Amino acid sequence: MAVTITKNKKGPIIDPALCRCCRSIKKCRLLSTEYEWMGNKEVYSDMLMDCFGLLLSHLDGDNKDTCICATCVCRLREACAFRQQVLQSEEVFMKAKLDGNRDDNVPQFMVELKVEPIEEIETDIQMDNVTDIIENQEEKPTLDINVKMNKSTIKVPRRRSVRTKHVTSDPMKSEVNKIRRKKVRMDDLLDTEIQEKKSISRKAKKSIIDHEQMAYANTVTIVHNSYVCPFHNKVSNYYCYYCKDQFTNPIELREHTMSHDPKTLFESMMDNRKIPKIDITRIDCRLCQEKIDNLETLKQHLTIIHGKELHPIENEFLKFRLTLDNLTCTECKSTFPYFDLLKKHMVEHFGTFICDMCGACFLEQTSLRTHIKSHNKIEACFPCEICGKNLKSKYSRYLHVATVHEKKPTVNCYKCEDSFLSYALRNRHLIEVHGDKRTFPCKLCDKVYNRRKTLMEHNRRIHLKVYRHQCDLCDQRFYLPSRLKEHMATHTGERNFRCEFCDKSYPRLQSLQEHLRSHSNERRYKCDICNSTFTQNGSLKSHLKSHHQGYEVESSFN
Template sequence: MEVNISKKGPVIEAGLCRCCGLVKRCRLLNVEYIWCGEKEVYADMFLDSFGLCLSHLDGEPAERAICATCVSRLRDACAFRRQVLQCEQKLLQAQLASDDALIKQELDIKIEADDDICDSLPEAMDHTDHYDDNIPLDVKVDTWKAEVKETKRRSKRNKASDTRAKKEMLVKIKKMKDELKQLENDDMDLMPPQMPPAVRPWKSNSAKAFHNTITLVVNSYVCPFVTTFSDYHCVYCKELYTDPDKLREHTLTHDPTTYQDTVTYKKSLLIDITRIDCRLCPKPIDDLEEFYSHITSFHDKMLYPNIKNEFLKFRLKLGNLSCLECGNIFTYFHALKKHMAEHFGTWICDICGAHFFEEGKLIIHQKSHQPQKTEDTYPCKDCGRVFKSKHGRYYHISRVHSEQPAYPCYKCDEVLFSHSLRYRHMIEVHGEQRTFPCEHCDKVYDTRKSLREHNRKNHLKVLKHECNVCEKKFYLPSALKDHMASHTGERNFRCEYCGKSYPRMRALRVHVQSHDSEKKYKCAICSASYTQSNNLKHHIRAKHQSVMLDQLE
C-alpha cells in the first residue's frame, strides 16, 4: 500500500474507507491534518459530534482510513452540531430574560402584599368580629404578628429559591458559552463554505477570500493551476503542460468541486482567467466583476464583498506573458510570478523594499544585505566530501549513502534522485511532450534551459569570455579554454587507440568515431559509407557534386 506524505498529512492512494466501504484515495482517522489553516483529527470529530469512539486506530493504515467524501460529511455534521448549540444558547438566554421579568414582577407583588398587611393590622385589630370575644386582645395581636412573620418568611424562601434557580441557569449558560467558544477556536473553518454568513462567522479576510475563490472556480470556466519554475501543472492531477491551451482543455475534464481539497489554505492561488464564462448557464462573461454580479444576482451564490487580492490572476499564452496589473512583458512565467510580488507580496524587506509572498524567501533575501562571510561549506558526515550547498550534500547522501531517492513520479511508482532525472523520466517513459521552439529560428529544445542558452549564445550574442590574444569572444569559458590551444599549440587530447592528439576534446570525439567498426553514415547515391559525418560530407562534395548540380538544374 502506497502512503504519500504531503504538507497536509499522509494520504493513502487506494485505501478502504471505514465509513462508506469504498476503495478511494483516503486519509487516516487518527492523524492530524491541516484544512483551511486549521487542525483536524477525524476520530476526535466523530467523538465530539456523535459520541463514537472508533476502534482499531493503532493498527495498519489500511484499518483506519477515511475518504474525502466522508470527511466532507463529517465536517457538515460538526457544523450542524455547532448550529444546534448556538440556537440552544439563544433559547436559554431568552428564557432567562423572561424568568428575570417574572421574578421581578412576583417580588413587587409580594412586597405590596406585605405593605398592605402591615397597614391593615390596626384596622384588623379593631374589627374583632372574626375572633371570639373571650380571647384577650394581646393574644389577637400576637396572632396577627405571627401571620405577618410567616408571610414574610415564605416570601424570603421563594426569593431565595428563585435566586438559586437563576444562579444555576447562569452557570449553565456560561458553561455553554465556554463550549461554543472552544469549538469556534478549534474548528471554526470546518464548516462548509456554502453555509450563509449568519451560520458561518468567518474569522479573517483570508478565509473570506478563499471562499470567494472556491465559488469562482466551481461556477466558472477559469483554469486554476500550479507551477514549478516556468512549467504549468494541472492543479488536480499534477499533469505537466507547456502549452496553456492544452492545460485549459485538460483541466475541464476534472470536477471543480474538488478544488478546495487540492489547494493549500492561505497560500497564493494561481488562476488563469482567459475564459470566465458561467458554468451554470450559457451566458458568456469576460470580466470578473461582471461574473461576481451575475453569480450573486441570477444564481443566488454567496460572495463576501470588498475582499481584495483573492488570488493571482494571469492570462496564459505561448510566448511572452504580460502582467495584468501594470502591463510589463516577461519571457518566462517564473519571472512574471516573481514580479507579481511587487503588486501583492505582503512580506517586504525593510532595507531595499523588495516584496515577497512568503516569509522564508524574505529571510533568504535579507541575508544578501548582511556582510559577506567566508563561503559556507557543507561536508558529508559519512565520507567527508565537501559541498557548496545543502542541496548538493542532500543529493549526494541520498544517492551514494542512503540510496533513498526523494523525487516521486506523478504517474508511476518510480522515485528518482533529482528533479532533472524525474524531468527526463517523464519525457522518456511517459511520453510527456515538452518542446520549446525558438522564436528566431527553427531549432526546438526539450528543456527551457537549453532554449535560453541557445538564445543567449546565438541570437543575443552574450559573449562574456574574450581571448586576450586575438580578442575573439566566446559564450562559455570552456570554449575559450579550447580556443587558447590554437595560440599555445598544445594538443592535450590524445586518442587511446592510435595515439593521435588534438587541441580540443570535440575534435578527439569526432576522431574516435573513425575507430568504430560500424559505419553509420551511408551515401545515398553510391555504396560508400563512413564512421564520421564530416567524411560523408567531404565524399559528396568530391564525388557527387556534378550530380547535385544536375538535380538543382
C-alpha cells in the first residue's frame, strides 16, 4: 500500500501509518514535528516527556515509524491539560497558604498594658489573671479594666479602638475555620483567573467575528467591481452562482455569469457561513478599462484609483483558475485531474477546523460539526427478509422488495395512470407517449440522454475522467468500485464468474457476458472487410490477424 504524505499549514499528515501509542493503522501525525493547534505550537514527543517522563526511541528514523494518531493526540492533550490544571491549583494553594501564614503571624489582639509594680504581689500571677479577663471580653470600641488583687491595682489604659479576635476553646473548630478561610482565598484567586480567561476568550472570539465581517465586506467589493466569477459546484460540475444553471465547460460558465448583474444579486445570495468559491481567471476592473491579472493589484487599483474601501486582510475567499483539463492550485501550483480533488486539496491551505478524533480538516465549522456527528452515528440497518440485503430505511426496503422481488411498478406517470419499475422507463414513456422533450445533450460530444443523472455520470466518466477507485497493486483507476473488484481478480487469479451452460469461468463479468453470447448464437461483431460475423470480440480479433493482417478492430462493445 502506497504511503502518502500531505502537508498543510498545521503540519504533515502520513496516511497510512502505525501509531506508536495504540498500534492502530490510520492517518497519523509525526511525533517529533511541530504542529499548530488552537493558536499554540505542540510537539507530541515533548508533551509525552513533560507529562509522563516518557522518552520514545528511534524518533529520528523513517517517518511512517514515528507517528501518532489523532485519537491519541486528543488523549495526550487532555492529560497535559489535567497536569496543567493540577499545577495551577497547587500554585494557587501555595499562594493562599503563604497569605494564611502571614495572617496567622498577626497578634490576635492589640492591647497595651501598663503595670504598676507592688512589692507584695507576684507579677506572673497578676499577668495571667489579666490575660484571662481580656480573652473573655467581647470586642468593644473602648476598654477600661481595673483588677484588684491583694490590695494592688493593675491599670489598663483606655484606647480609642481595640480589635480583638474571638478565640474558640475548641481546637477542631479553629482548624476548620482556618481551612474555610484558605478555601475562600483560593476561590477568589481562581475566580479572578477564570474571569481573565473569559475576557481573553471574548476578545479572541470578537477578533474572529471582526475578521469574518472584513472578509465578507472585501468579497462583496471585489465581486461588485471586477469580472471575477463566483460559482457553486457539485460532483465535479459547475453551477451558476445566481441562477444555478449547470456547466461542464468553465469557459461557458464565465460567459453565462456575465449576463447577471452582481451588484443586485451577489450580496443577497451570499451565505456568511460558507467561504465562497470564485474563479479568478479574469480579474479586470468593471469601473474602467484596466486589464488586471493579479488579485492584490486589483485591490490596490480599487482603493487608489476608485476610492473603494478594502480591509487589510488576505484570503477572503477560495481562489480557483478553472480550466477544462487539469486544474492548478493557485497557492502551490499542484495539478489535479478534476475539481473535487482540487477542492479537497484547498483544505490543506485554508482549513482551520480540525477533528480531534481522526485529524480531518475542514474549511467551515459547520462542516466539522457534521463530521463529528458521523463518528457517533449508528447506521440504521433494515435487512430484506428475502435476499438479506441491508437497506438504509424502511422506505428503501419497501422499494427494494417491490421492484426487485415482486416486480411491482412504483413510479407513477403524472400525466396518466401508468406505473413503471424505474424513472428511466417513465421518462421514456413521457417522451414516446406524451411527447415530452426530456433530452439532456452533452455539450462536449454528440451524446444525448433522457436523464440528467445519466448525463452527469457520462461527463464524469468520459470527459472529466473521475476515476476515484485505484488498485493498490498497480496504477490503474476505475470509475466504479465493482470494476476495481473485477480488476483485482487479475492479480489474485480468482475466476468468480462461472457459465451456467458449461464449466468455463472468468475473472470479469463482461468476459462472462461475451461468452454467454456463444451459447445464444448472437453475432454482434462484424468484420468490415469480409462481412463475417462473430459472437465474441476476441474471435473477431483472431479473424483479423489470420485473414486480414495489419487491420485492427476500430470499436468494441464495453
